[in-house]
Amino acid sequence: MNSRLRELPAGVRAGLTGLALTLLGGYAASVVYIQDHHSKKDEEPGLSMDDLVGAYHGVDREAPLLVALEGSHGKEFLPDASERKLLLGWLAGGRISEDFESVDLGEFSPAEILEMNCVRCHAKGATEGAGIGKTLSLEYWEDVRRAAFPKRLDPVPVEILTISTHAHALTLPLVALLAGVGLLLTRWSRRFQSQVFAVMGIGLFLDIAGWWLARASEAGVLLVLAAGAAFGLAFVTALVAVLVDLWLPPSGKKPGPNEST
Numbered sequence: 001m002n003s004r005l006r007e008l009p010a011g012v013r014a015g016l017t018g019l020a021l022t023l024l025g026g027y028a029a030s031v032v033y034i035q036d037h038h039s040k041k042d043e044e045p046g047l048s049m050d051d052l053v054g055a056y057h058g059v060d061r062e063a064p065l066l067v068a069l070e071g072s073h074g075k076e077f078l079p080d081a082s083e084r085k086l087l088l089g090w091l092a093g094g095r096i097s098e099d100f101e102s103v104d105l106g107e108f109s110p111a112e113i114l115e116m117n118c119v120r121c122h123a124k125g126a127t128e129g130a131g132i133g134k135t136l137s138l139e140y141w142e143d144v145r146r147a148a149f150p151k152r153l154d155p156v157p158v159e160i161l162t163i164s165t166h167a168h169a170l171t172l173p174l175v176a177l178l179a180g181v182g183l184l185l186t187r188w189s190r191r192f193q194s195q196v197f198a199v200m201g202i203g204l205f206l207d208i209a210g211w212w213l214a215r216a217s218e219a220g221v222l223l224v225l226a227a228g229a230a231f232g233l234a235f236v237t238a239l240v241a242v243l244v245d246l247w248l249p250p251s252g253k254k255p256g257p258n259e260s261t
Contacts, residue, residue: 054153
């Protein structure tokens with residue numbers, strides 16, 4: 001198959017190269033923006049699954065420490081009912097941070113109770129607890145803080161989601177179409193072109209559809225991640241294939257009488 005792009009004048013190929021590189025740079029910038037934008041959702045450093053679920057579906061989760069104390073784990077490893085009651089009252093109150101190391105409570109402060117009963121397992125360097133301290137440490141306040149508060153993250157308001165859908169659904173398909181048409185003008189096999197084009201179009205549709213499906217089900221967030229990654233991979237592949245074809249020397253092979261150009 002001949003390359004129609006490679007047959008274009010050098011100036012046109014240079015211009016197309018600039019446009020393709022601009023699109024690639026813009027896509028890279030959008031990935032960085034999405035990561036930075038969503039990573040602030042749960043007020044913790046870095047992009048986490050909670051950030052993404054919170055943005056598209058919402059998160060409503062009880063404090064891990066409260067769940068543990070109310071369940072069998074708390075009764076087994078903190079058998080003193082009075083100490084459990086003190087901790088539960090502390091978590092239910094409005095002074096979780098202020099009363100953690102309360103001087104007035106002395107040895108019955110939450111910090112002291114956790115230190116005496118929990119830290120031997122719930123510490124990052126603990127030798128007991130089968131490594132649970134690495135996932136749920138209660139050694140320092142910064143560790144306890146993450147386990148002591150419930151997590152409530154509201155999804156993006158419907159009005160904002162509608163505006164975002166309007167903007168993306170009318171622009172991204174056109175940009176993807178340009179990359180796809182460019183790919184069709186290259187020398188690469190029709191099978192390769194077909195696969196990339198299909199993944200790009202279907203991936204984009206499922207990505208945007210997933211924004212709305214995620215409102216009802218957390219599984220929709222997984223669809224957004226998978227479809228968005230598929231679209232991105234296909235989009236970048238199409239542009240790179242165009243760039244390579246623009247400057248790769250001609251194959252020198254002429255199509256036969258029954259070979260499509």
